[in-house]
Amino acid sequence: MSVIEVVWMVAKILIVFAVLLLAMAYLTLVERRFVAWFQWRVGPNRVGPLGLIQPIADGVKLLFKQELIPAKADKFVYFLAPAITLIAAFAIISVIPITEHFYIADVNVAILLVLAISSLGTYGIILAGWSSGSKYPLVSGLRACAQMISYELALGFAVIGVVLMAGTFSLHEIVLGQERIWYFIPQILGFVVFLIAGVAETNRAPFDMPECENELVAGYHTEYSAMKFAMFYLGEYVAIINVGMLATVLFLGGWHGPAIFGAGLVGLANLFWFLLKTCAVIFFFIWLRATLPRFRYDQLMRFGWMVLLPLALLNIIITAGIKAFIQ
Amino acid sequence: MKPSFLQKFNLLAVVQGLYITIVQFLANRFAGRVVTISYPEKKLKMKERFRGLHRLERYESGEHKGLEKCVGCALCASACPADVITVVAGENDPADPHSPGERYAVVYDMDILRCIFCGMCTEACPTQAIVMKHDYELADDERGGPQGGVNKFIYHKEDLLGREFYW
Numbered sequence: 001m002s003v004i005e006v007v008w009m010v011a012k013i014l015i016v017f018a019v020l021l022l023a024m025a026y027l028t029l030v031e032r033r034f035v036a037w038f039q040w041r042v043g044p045n046r047v048g049p050l051g052l053i054q055p056i057a058d059g060v061k062l063l064f065k066q067e068l069i070p071a072k073a074d075k076f077v078y079f080l081a082p083a084i085t086l087i088a089a090f091a092i093i094s095v096i097p098i099t100e101h102f103y104i105a106d107v108n109v110a111i112l113l114v115l116a117i118s119s120l121g122t123y124g125i126i127l128a129g130w131s132s133g134s135k136y137p138l139v140s141g142l143r144a145c146a147q148m149i150s151y152e153l154a155l156g157f158a159v160i161g162v163v164l165m166a167g168t169f170s171l172h173e174i175v176l177g178q179e180r181i182w183y184f185i186p187q188i189l190g191f192v193v194f195l196i197a198g199v200a201e202t203n204r205a206p207f208d209m210p211e212c213e214n215e216l217v218a219g220y221h222t223e224y225s226a227m228k229f230a231m232f233y234l235g236e237y238v239a240i241i242n243v244g245m246l247a248t249v250l251f252l253g254g255w256h257g258p259a260i261f262g263a264g265l266v267g268l269a270n271l272f273w274f275l276l277k278t279c280a281v282i283f284f285f286i287w288l289r290a291t292l293p294r295f296r297y298d299q300l301m302r303f304g305w306m307v308l309l310p311l312a313l314l315n316i317i318i319t320a321g322i323k324a325f326i327q
Numbered sequence: 328m329k330p331s332f333l334q335k336f337n338l339l340a341v342v343q344g345l346y347i348t349i350v351q352f353l354a355n356r357f358a359g360r361v362v363t364i365s366y367p368e369k370k371l372k373m374k375e376r377f378r379g380l381h382r383l384e385r386y387e388s389g390e391h392k393g394l395e396k397c398v399g400c401a402l403c404a405s406a407c408p409a410d411v412i413t414v415v416a417g418e419n420d421p422a423d424p425h426s427p428g429e430r431y432a433v434v435y436d437m438d439i440l441r442c443i444f445c446g447m448c449t450e451a452c453p454t455q456a457i458v459m460k461h462d463y464e465l466a467d468d469e470r471g472g473p474q475g476g477v478n479k480f481i482y483h484k485e486d487l488l489g490r491e492f493y494w
Contacts, residue, residue, distance in 0.1 A: 037356060038351055039351070040362045041361070041362065042365065287348060288345070290348050291341075291345050291348040292341065
């Protein structure tokens with residue numbers, strides 16, 4: 001590796017990191033505004049034009065808040081949990097191919113890495129619930145644990161359909177394989193299962209059992225304050241962006257799309273299409289949140305095991321059958 | 328009725344729900360459907376019978392034009408359940424009367440911090456001198472006063488008489 005390559009790599013990491021930080025900060029604002037619009041409200045529009053300074057104001061507020069640590073908290077784990085959540089959320093971006101030539105790493109087992117890291121992120125929630133020394137976070141941690149196990153299975157199986165189609169674990173090559181047809185058309189079942197399991201994976205409505213306000217106060221981050229609370233919050237939003245990007249890469253053809261800026265600026269067009277698709281998935285998530293009420297816990301588990309998992313398995317069988325007998 | 332196999336998935340219901348919300352979203356975005364009133368810029372028009380801050384009325388026409396309606400009977404003070412109103416009555420000077428009756432209110436104070444805005448005073452008033460108008464922006468962050476003094480929330484007679492109202 002030459003020096004220039006190293007510098008370019010570091011620069012890429014910094015760029016992606018900075019953009020992701022900014023994106024997640026503004027996703028909080030975007031979500032609040034959009035949910036408000038869904039409900040015929042206005043949303044935060046006071047801080048700066050269109051409320052654009054709101055995330056910064058929120059960040060400053062959270063930075064200067066008093067940090068309260070429960071007396072019965074398990075200090076080490078209590079401090080570790082938000083870090084795990086945030087780091088795991090950020091680590092996933094490292095293998096996602098944003099355009100054909102702009103990505104941090106092209107790992108040959110990228111999908112496995114993504115699934116593994118997103119499972120690690122769950123540890124943040126479970127440990128936070130456990131270490132807070134309080135009853136609501138504990139129940140929330142338990143719920144997160146059960147929910148993640150059931151939905152990660154469906155998520156993994158939904159992804160396997162794509163892996164079968166593409167014949168590779170590398171996300172970069174999966175996107176290259178979608179040159180002719182985006183995988184969500186042949187994999188429509190897998191796509192639906194992936195989206196639903198993705199919502200559950202990111203703990204968002206209607207699957208936000210671990211932080212369901214009317215039963216568990218705020219769930220696993222009830223006892224967290226100031227910046228540690230913000231880390232959970234931001235980790236959650238990065239997770240949303242991650243699922244959006246993953247859905248784009250796996251099912252929606254990644255960077256593929258018409259070269260709208262002309263033949264000379266294919267890279268820019270690629271970036272545009274990638275971002276547009278990611279935003280569309282994120283919008284769908286916000287739309288879901290504005291629409292559906294929360295599942296009951298037993299409904300959630302039954303839905304995961306009795307509906308999603310069989311659907312994902314069916315998808316695998318169909319895909320594998322077509323692969324084996326037709327081609 | 329037992330739900331059918333398809334209904335158990337609730338897929339149709341979910342799609343219907345998504346359709347409804349996106350219609351609301353588009354109505355908000357493109358037809359300007361908003362229920363929020365951007366308060367300091369736009370203010371809600373109060374209903375006619377809204378009970379806001381009180382006002383002491385004057386006769387606007389007729390033979391007593393310009394005189395205060397209040398005759399200092401203190402019925403409002405006795406009707407008040409929260410003991411808001413203090414009335415001290417005095418004899419009218421026949422040459423320059425304050426009110427058409429024999430007496431008028433020399434002191435008419437309202438401790439508005441105690442007021443529960445029940446409207447009993449307006450019901451008790453025989454001359455309809457005290458009425459409740461639509462002014463509801465009564466909060467403040469210090470004890471200063473419309474008069475600037477210590478007792479901001481004590482409204483004297485001149486405050487209640489000469490008060491400008493938004494609506």
